[in-house]
Amino acid sequence: MRELFLALLAGRRNYGYELRQALDREFGELLPALNAGQIYSTLSRLERDGLVVGESVAGDSRRKRVYELTEAGRAALARWIETPVPGTRLKDEFFMKLVVVASARLAEPTTLIERQRREYLQSLRDLDALLAANGKGVAAELLVEGAVLHTKADLEWLDLIEQRLQEDPR
Amino acid sequence: MTATLVKLAFAGIRSRLLASALTVLLSSAAAATIVLALEVGETARDPWQRTFDAAHGAHVLATVPSRADARTIAALPGVAERDEPVPSALASVATGGGTERLQLAGLRSAARVNTPVRTDGSAPPTDGIVLERSFARALHLRVGGALRLSAAGGPIELPIAGTAVLPSQARYPRSNPGLAWVPRSTLARIQPDRRRWSWTQAIRLADPSAAPAFAARAVAALPPGAAYVATREDQRAEALREAQPLQIILTTYTIVLLIVVFAVVAILVGARAAAQHREIGLLKAVGLTPRQVTTVFAIEAAALGLVAVVVGFGLGALLAPRLTAPSADTMVGSPASAASPWHLLAASVPVLLVLLGSVRSSTRRSTRFSVLHALQSGAPSHARRSRVARAVAGAPLPLPVTLGLKDLLSGRRRALRLGGAIAVTGAAIVFALSMKASLDAQAAGEVSDVTDELPALVYTLDALLLVITATTLVAIALLSVRERIRDYAVLKTVGLTPGQVASSLVGAHVALALVAALLSIPIGIVLYRAVYAIAGGDAEDLVIAPWWSLALVPVGTLLLVAAATGLPARLATRLPAAEALRYE
Amino acid sequence: MTPVLEARGLAKTYDPGGAQVLALRGVDLKIGRGEFVAIMGPSGCGKSTLLNLLAGLDRPTAGEVRLDGERIDGLSEADLARLRRRRIGFVFQFFNLVPALSAVENVELPLLLAGRRRRDARRIASELMGELGVGGRPAAAPAELSGGQQQRVALARALANTPDIVLGDEPTGNLDSAAAREVLGLLRAARDRGQTLLIVTHDARVAAAADRVIALRDGLVSDKAELQAPRPVALPFGSDRGA
Numbered sequence: 001m002r003e004l005f006l007a008l009l010a011g012r013r014n015y016g017y018e019l020r021q022a023l024d025r026e027f028g029e030l031l032p033a034l035n036a037g038q039i040y041s042t043l044s045r046l047e048r049d050g051l052v053v054g055e056s057v058a059g060d061s062r063r064k065r066v067y068e069l070t071e072a073g074r075a076a077l078a079r080w081i082e083t084p085v086p087g088t089r090l091k092d093e094f095f096m097k098l099v100v101v102a103s104a105r106l107a108e109p110t111t112l113i114e115r116q117r118r119e120y121l122q123s124l125r126d127l128d129a130l131l132a133a134n135g136k137g138v139a140a141e142l143l144v145e146g147a148v149l150h151t152k153a154d155l156e157w158l159d160l161i162e163q164r165l166q167e168d169p170r
Numbered sequence: 171m172t173a174t175l176v177k178l179a180f181a182g183i184r185s186r187l188l189a190s191a192l193t194v195l196l197s198s199a200a201a202a203t204i205v206l207a208l209e210v211g212e213t214a215r216d217p218w219q220r221t222f223d224a225a226h227g228a229h230v231l232a233t234v235p236s237r238a239d240a241r242t243i244a245a246l247p248g249v250a251e252r253d254e255p256v257p258s259a260l261a262s263v264a265t266g267g268g269t270e271r272l273q274l275a276g277l278r279s280a281a282r283v284n285t286p287v288r289t290d291g292s293a294p295p296t297d298g299i300v301l302e303r304s305f306a307r308a309l310h311l312r313v314g315g316a317l318r319l320s321a322a323g324g325p326i327e328l329p330i331a332g333t334a335v336l337p338s339q340a341r342y343p344r345s346n347p348g349l350a351w352v353p354r355s356t357l358a359r360i361q362p363d364r365r366r367w368s369w370t371q372a373i374r375l376a377d378p379s380a381a382p383a384f385a386a387r388a389v390a391a392l393p394p395g396a397a398y399v400a401t402r403e404d405q406r407a408e409a410l411r412e413a414q415p416l417q418i419i420l421t422t423y424t425i426v427l428l429i430v431v432f433a434v435v436a437i438l439v440g441a442r443a444a445a446q447h448r449e450i451g452l453l454k455a456v457g458l459t460p461r462q463v464t465t466v467f468a469i470e471a472a473a474l475g476l477v478a479v480v481v482g483f484g485l486g487a488l489l490a491p492r493l494t495a496p497s498a499d500t501m502v503g504s505p506a507s508a509a510s511p512w513h514l515l516a517a518s519v520p521v522l523l524v525l526l527g528s529v530r531s532s533t534r535r536s537t538r539f540s541v542l543h544a545l546q547s548g549a550p551s552h553a554r555r556s557r558v559a560r561a562v563a564g565a566p567l568p569l570p571v572t573l574g575l576k577d578l579l580s581g582r583r584r585a586l587r588l589g590g591a592i593a594v595t596g597a598a599i600v601f602a603l604s605m606k607a608s609l610d611a612q613a614a615g616e617v618s619d620v621t622d623e624l625p626a627l628v629y630t631l632d633a634l635l636l637v638i639t640a641t642t643l644v645a646i647a648l649l650s651v652r653e654r655i656r657d658y659a660v661l662k663t664v665g666l667t668p669g670q671v672a673s674s675l676v677g678a679h680v681a682l683a684l685v686a687a688l689l690s691i692p693i694g695i696v697l698y699r700a701v702y703a704i705a706g707g708d709a710e711d712l713v714i715a716p717w718w719s720l721a722l723v724p725v726g727t728l729l730l731v732a733a734a735t736g737l738p739a740r741l742a743t744r745l746p747a748a749e750a751l752r753y754e
Numbered sequence: 755m756t757p758v759l760e761a762r763g764l765a766k767t768y769d770p771g772g773a774q775v776l777a778l779r780g781v782d783l784k785i786g787r788g789e790f791v792a793i794m795g796p797s798g799c800g801k802s803t804l805l806n807l808l809a810g811l812d813r814p815t816a817g818e819v820r821l822d823g824e825r826i827d828g829l830s831e832a833d834l835a836r837l838r839r840r841r842i843g844f845v846f847q848f849f850n851l852v853p854a855l856s857a858v859e860n861v862e863l864p865l866l867l868a869g870r871r872r873r874d875a876r877r878i879a880s881e882l883m884g885e886l887g888v889g890g891r892p893a894a895a896p897a898e899l900s901g902g903q904q905q906r907v908a909l910a911r912a913l914a915n916t917p918d919i920v921l922g923d924e925p926t927g928n929l930d931s932a933a934a935r936e937v938l939g940l941l942r943a944a945r946d947r948g949q950t951l952l953i954v955t956h957d958a959r960v961a962a963a964a965d966r967v968i969a970l971r972d973g974l975v976s977d978k979a980e981l982q983a984p985r986p987v988a989l990p991f992g993s994d995r996g997a
Contacts, residue, residue, distance in 0.1 A: 114977045114979075117969070117977065117979065118967075118979040118981075120958070121958065121961060121962045121967055121979055121981060122962075122981055122982060122985070124958055124959055124961075124962030125962040125963065125981050125982075125984050126984045126985045126986075126987050127987060128959065128962060128963060128984075129984030130984070130987050132939075144987075148959060151958070152957075152958045152959065155958045159796060569866050569867065573852075573854075573855070573863075576854045576855060576859075577852075577854035579854075580853070580854035656850065657852055657853070657854075659811075659850075660846075660850040660851075660852060661852065661863075662811065662835060662838075663809065663811060663838060663842075663844040663850075664838070664839070664844070664863055664864050664867065664911065665835050665836065665838045665839025665840075665864055665867045665868070666835055666867065667831065667832035667835040667836065668831045668832060668835070669832060670835075743831070
């Protein structure tokens with residue numbers, strides 16, 4: 001989120017609400033209602049870290065501020081651009097839940113898996129319904145397609161886990 | 171590389187035993203007819219020479235109107251040995267059905283040159299009558315029986331004292347009148363008018379190779395048209411001409427068989443290429459050129475062809491003496507296999523050429539597809555649909571038959587070749603039917619100049635063709651079933667009943683065969699007319715099979731094709747649809 | 755209400771070369787009229803076997819198949835064929851169009867089999883192909899069409915007699931994602947018209963379009979999932995977790 005704001009500020013000075021509009025343009029309805037507080041807290045943290053500098057505009061009763069990148073901000077942005085997003089994802093909420101719940105014998109692992117599979121299938125259905133609805137930008141569509149592929153991978157992973165459990169029920 | 175190609179070729183032979191066996195069967199039949207055609211002319215050569223030696227045969231034999239003319243010829247230079255001229259006259263023999271003409275030679279003493287060679291009873295001259303053997307056999311006359319001759323002074327009955335053969339006398343009734351020997355006195359009784367006698371002067375020359383020149387001088391020495399002179403070569407040619415009708419028929423059937431071989435082998439190779447589409451694609455991906463792929467098929471065909479030629483040669487050489495057995499009626503000893511290596515070569519060249527040609531014609535298309543396409547699809551793309559197929563779509567046929575026909579015609583070349591093979595086989599049958607009709611048309615008891623072996627040969631070859639065509643039909647139907655396992659399964663899912671699936675296969679083949687069979691009738695008639703004309707038959711005596719027997723051809727084809735495709739059709743309905751659907 | 759299609763204790767054993775293979779081990783299944791059911795499972799789980807048994811393309815070793823409450827597993831091959839003609843449409847992974855027939859001839863085949871006159875059959879087939887977006891090249895041979903086009907022709911053929919049951923065996927298995935999505939949309943449209951859909955797939959996305967997903971494992975139903983109407987989806991921008 002921080003870097004997104006830096007990138008949005010790279011071209012020109014912006015008001016906080018302008019950043020919000022830019023995000024809206026790209027991601028459309030996929031973007032949940034961001035409240036003003038979240039935007040301004042992010043911006044003030046960036047300002048605190050010296051990456052942006054805010055300036056109050058005189059004559060505005062609602063004490064709006066215009067934000068601009070600092071040198072440090074530009075450097076941070078450049079670093080972010082150069083560095084690929086980390087590829088390895090060794091973090092999965094469901095898997096951790098499965099391991100912990102199963103070892104504590106709080107529930108049957110297969111039940112958990114089945115429940116999760118339904119959730120993933122339902123997610124796919126949700127995502128497909130989203131795609132079927134018109135009026136999205138290309139970015140949003142690709143984002144959903146990506147989510148579909150990840151969900152399909154998650155389903156395959158469930159199959160794998162289930163298969164291993166069958167072969168070797170701990 | 172070559173070793174690999176050969177290995178691939180032999181793997182192909184092994185993997186398709188039925189098709190390979192069919193190819194060998196067909197090609198050996200073709201090779202056998204070629205060898206037969208060449209050998210039948212040769213088998214009687216040795217026996218004739220033996221007869222000539224035994225008879226102390228004449229290098230030149232002159233038939234002249236008077237004893238004086240005979241003397242004139244005998245006095246020409248170059249004569250090494252001469253016999254007394256022998257007088258002869260025509261007589262009529264009463265047979266069961268009518269009368270036959272017979273040339274009676276009146277011997278005063280045993281002939282020294284061109285001596286009749288005794289085969290049974292007494293040798294001429296002797297009391298009674300000695301018959302030339304083929305005449306005796308044709309009229310079923312036996313030594314010890316009697317022969318009634320009509321003479322000027324009324325019928326004369328003579329006891330049959332013996333039979334003999336003569337190198338200058340070809341087989342009765344092709345050489346008509348027949349020949350018999352009587353004492354001179356008997357001749358005088360039967361034909362007292364000596365002006366109606368002709369005289370035969372047998373001469374042996376110091377230089378046998380000068381016979382043609384001597385013959386020319388002999389003809390020149392007498393008034394034009396007075397003398398008929400036959401050299402040793404003429405006599406032999408006449409004796410061996412017995413095989414001529416056989417040779418014409420064998421040549422005809424050779425051509426017929428080669429056409430069928432071409433069609434069938436092209437179908438089989440094409441089917442194999444189609445079935446191995448993916449494999450061929452792989453080979454090409456590995457780096458084989460289309461030419462090398464064709465080479466694999468060519469090696470395969472050539473290997474089968476060589477086996478077939480050797481088998482065919484053996485068959486031909488073995489059968490030839492049996493076919494020419496009748497010509498031995500006029501000779502000492504029996505015909506023997508010539509088994510000339512030249513004949514082996516002569517048989518292998520056309521057979522191998524046809525085999526390789528059919529391989530080339532059927533692989534040319536199937537090896538040119540793109541590698542990628544072959545690897546991706548695994549099956550050859552169907553050729554664009556022909557006009558015929560579109561016409562079929564509009565024809566008011568039952569749906570399964572329309573379906574089957576569209577399918578059959580989508581492989582246009584294969585359908586054409588199959589139709590061709592059926593048409594040619596049908597034509598051969600029409601040929602045989604016409605020949606049988608003309609034999610039947612002859613008056614009962616009339617002696618035919620067609621040897622019994624000729625119709626037997628034609629029937630055998632027809633049976634062979636029928637077996638081959640029927641086997642090909644079964645093989646092709648099986649192949650198309652194998653190629654269409656998935657299509658049949660799809661049709662079942664769409665709602666075709668097993669009966670409809672079966673009738674689409676049978677109906678389509680029957681419809682194609684029916685068209686081919688109808689075409690085969692005019693083709694067969696033209697073929698018969700041509701062979702009849704070449705064989706020197708009298709146009710007025712030409713008999714074509716009656717319509718009802720010709721109608722047997724399409725009816726028989728219908729039944730045969732239905733029977734031949736019935737089994738593969740049952741197979742098609744039994745295939746488990748579920749498995750087939752998952753193939754790609 | 756009687757299910758349109760029902761399996762009771764359905765079992766199938768294959769016997770290739772002596773070794774018995776249990777493809778299905780007692781499957782119970784009820785499919786209601788107008789339902790869209792997907793069958794999922796790893797390859798070799800018996801899902802295609804189940805589909806073929808339900809369509810009468812294969813005979814069960816044990817158990818029953820019922821269509822509208824009446825057993826069909828004992829019917830003759832010919833009766834089954836006549837039944838499929840009217841009531842069951844089939845779509846396959848490899849399209850399985852008859853290669854000797856043109857696109858439109860493939861589509862009109864079931865119509866002709868059902869006794870339609872040629873002219874009517876051609877008209878209905880052309881209209882249907884137009885609706886499915888492949889009306890442009892009716893005379894093309896199947897091999898001349900792209901995979902997506904072939905599958906749409908196959909779908910037109912399956913829908914030609916407006917069968918009340920449409921069975922699909924990996925109908926999108928051989929298509930790229932765009933073509934797959936189009937075919938899926940057409941299947942959904944068929945369901946919306948009231949046709950019953952039973953699709954075997956290992957594509958979770960296809961399965962997710964169904965009302966009910968049945969998971970098959972080792973010849974047994976291992977799970978049944980009823981899917982709900984789509985829920986709203988949002989991007990995770992609510993909190994700044996990345997910071």
